[in-house]
Amino acid sequence: MKQTWRWFGPEDSVSINDMRQAGVQGVVSSLHHIPTGDLWSVNEIEERQQCIATATNGGHSGLTWEVVESLPVSEHIKRQSGPWREHIAHYQQSLRHLAHCGVQVVCYNFMPVLDWTRTNLSYELPDGARCMRYDVVDFAAFDIHVLQRALAASDYPEEIVSHAADRFSRMDSAAADALAQNVVCGLPGAAQGYSLDQLREQLALYDGISADRLRRNQQEFLELVIPVAEAAGVRLCCHPDDPPFSLLGLPRVMSTEEDYRLLINAVDSPANGITLCTGSLGVRADNDLPGMVGRLGNRIHFVHLRNIQRESAGYRLSFHESAHLEGATDMVAVIAALLAEEQRRKDAGRADSAIPFRPDHGLEILTDLEQETQPGYPAIGRLRGLAELRGIITALTHSRTVHA
Numbered sequence: 001m002k003q004t005w006r007w008f009g010p011e012d013s014v015s016i017n018d019m020r021q022a023g024v025q026g027v028v029s030s031l032h033h034i035p036t037g038d039l040w041s042v043n044e045i046e047e048r049q050q051c052i053a054t055a056t057n058g059g060h061s062g063l064t065w066e067v068v069e070s071l072p073v074s075e076h077i078k079r080q081s082g083p084w085r086e087h088i089a090h091y092q093q094s095l096r097h098l099a100h101c102g103v104q105v106v107c108y109n110f111m112p113v114l115d116w117t118r119t120n121l122s123y124e125l126p127d128g129a130r131c132m133r134y135d136v137v138d139f140a141a142f143d144i145h146v147l148q149r150a151l152a153a154s155d156y157p158e159e160i161v162s163h164a165a166d167r168f169s170r171m172d173s174a175a176a177d178a179l180a181q182n183v184v185c186g187l188p189g190a191a192q193g194y195s196l197d198q199l200r201e202q203l204a205l206y207d208g209i210s211a212d213r214l215r216r217n218q219q220e221f222l223e224l225v226i227p228v229a230e231a232a233g234v235r236l237c238c239h240p241d242d243p244p245f246s247l248l249g250l251p252r253v254m255s256t257e258e259d260y261r262l263l264i265n266a267v268d269s270p271a272n273g274i275t276l277c278t279g280s281l282g283v284r285a286d287n288d289l290p291g292m293v294g295r296l297g298n299r300i301h302f303v304h305l306r307n308i309q310r311e312s313a314g315y316r317l318s319f320h321e322s323a324h325l326e327g328a329t330d331m332v333a334v335i336a337a338l339l340a341e342e343q344r345r346k347d348a349g350r351a352d353s354a355i356p357f358r359p360d361h362g363l364e365i366l367t368d369l370e371q372e373t374q375p376g377y378p379a380i381g382r383l384r385g386l387a388e389l390r391g392i393i394t395a396l397t398h399s400r401t402v403h404a
């Protein structure tokens with residue numbers, strides 16, 4: 001497996017040499033400054049490649065831009081509104097440009113309006129580490145009382161509605177503002193953040209767009225871009241919904257194994273693939289992750305390894321992010337399944353037998369706690385995660401490991 005690291009570009013507090021010292025073999029990055037829907041020019045792509053290839057002292061870093069995360073899909077494309085055809089043409093051309101520059105793996109998502117979403121960006125664990133948390137009662141308090149979305153209350157069980165009313169009644173306006181900020185700020189890598197009014201406008205644009213309609217729009221998106229990707233030698237890979245259920249009445253269509261099966265069958269091409277994110281999918285107890293790797297593995301082009309601790313049961317449950325080897329997902333079993341997939345690819349002579357993965361998110365620990373870090377992306381916490389994951393891979397692939 002190829003060890004990669006997400007780098008937000010020259011503004012990132014993690015330097016190129018930090019990544020080298022972390023021992024990564026490739027970089028995951030995006031051109032966040034280019035507005036969603038616009039074209040990525042060869043110049044812009046090459047400039048980022050140059051940055052990644054240059055060590056802090058000006059010499060060669062030995063690193064390359066391995067995966068694009070993300071080439072974002074515009075809201076217009078998701079809704080098929082306004083200039084969506086122009087955005088598709090830009091998307092197709094951006095894929096050709098990336099291929100021309102040698103970047104072959106491109107992650108995207110199809111979540112309307114909100115990308116990944118949490119209610120607390122700095123939740124303290126008993127040992128003083130901090131992590132990100134999604135609390136369904138806080139989210140319902142935001143939805144029903146802060147955003148005041150019509151019909152919001154009908155989306156939650158009565159018990160949650162009443163807890164949310166109680167919790168909201170004990171929030172002062174600063175706490176309510178902080179909660180709103182956490183939900184709508186646009187977390188790292190998300191296309192954008194919104195004010196409450198902007199969010200209301202965006203939600204209104206999805207009135208009448210059902211999950212079926214969104215899925216059809218995604219299918220048409222794939223029909224238009226996958227042939228271009230395939231011809232250029234690019235592998236697209238869709239990131240799952242995070243969390244993997246509908247939020248704020250918006251449709252979400254990438255939450256389960258069945259969703260992925262429909263995606264894969266929509267356009268039968270190796271270029272139409274999956275980003276397996278164990279943290280996002282692992283929130284649902286009905287997602288069997290090692291099994292999904294076994295069943296859908298030949299289309300997995302990129303992997304996010306992360307773990308979560310469920311705090312309640314049922315649909316739309318509360319959870320917080322945990323250390324990479326603790327939590328709901330059996331990381332050893334997932335990695336073993338990925339290694340088996342890599343072996344199948346080697347046996348089949350596939351050129352993409354080394355699957356890129358990154359330690360996704362990390363707890364804020366040690367010096368992370370003294371610094372301004374990007375929510376979810378602290379250096380030391382991710383380094384701890386990478387080290388643990390690397391240990392598993394090393395052990396499972398060691399010649400003296402005894403396989404049952």
Ligand code: DNO
Pocket residue numbers: 069070107108109115116188189190239277304361376
């Ligand atoms: C969060 C990330 C997501 C991801 C996009 C992919 O940490 O995993 O923001 O980058 O959803 O398009």
